[in-house]
Amino acid sequence: EVEEGPASSEEADLDELLRQLEDYTPTIPDALTVNMLKSAGFAKVDPQIVRLVSVSAQKFISDIANDALQHCKTRTTNIQHSSGHSSSKDKKNPKDRKYTLAMEDLVPALADHGITMRKPQYFV
Amino acid sequence: MDKIESVSTPNVDVYRRLLVKVIGQLLLDKGAGQCSAQCLETLTEMLQAFIVELGNSSHNYCELSGRTMATVGDVSMALIGMGQNIGSLETYLRRDPHAPVQMPPQQTQQRT
DSSP states (O other): OOSSSOOSSSHHHHHHHHHHHHHHHHSSSSHHHHHHHHHHHOSSSHHHHHHHHHHHHHHHHHHHHHHHHHHHHHHHHHHHTTTSSSOHHHHHHHSSOEEEEOOHHHHHHHHHTOOOOOOOOOOO | HHHHHHHHHHHTTHHHHHHHHHHHHHHHHHTTTEHHOOOOHHHHHHHHHHHHHHHHHHHHHHTTTTTTSSOOOHHHHHHHHHHHHHHHHHHHHHHHOOOOOOOOOOOOOOOO
């Protein structure tokens, strides 16, 4: 006999996730993901799969960017403290500050995710 | 003359440029106002590699089970194989605010 409904809690979680994904618009456009999946060999792609792939890719990059930004904030604060007298202009709006992401922030963030990144030998 | 030049501009890698835009939007949402070119290129390459790898892996799982159309199960198997946590996706959906990137408008090419 065929069992009705989700067999385990994990399947129920996945069903719930897919239901939520229907109302969610990811940052990555659906057409972009569809194009890349087609290049990977998909003939016809289910819209649920497109959303799942888009969101997981978005989360992957988002997590790394978040970590890198934390490194960036720490670095900037350390520089300010080590320089001693920070100007009153910087102190005025610490929340409105726009941070500049650099490779020296991204490399440790990627290392936390188990990705080693090195500059190519020829890169001066 | 100007019109013809703008149409004949090489527009080959539209999807790649769209990926760059997506990365820029994600960084803006996180609060990074600026980003070095090398950093942006690295993140773009990683995003592209992630999607292509996930697609390849899902397709392999699908064909291994004797099917031609991938299912959600194949993609979740591929995600697990890539070390991603599916359970944390739901939290991510609820927690992170974001702005979607729109596809560029379709351009109809006029041949004179």
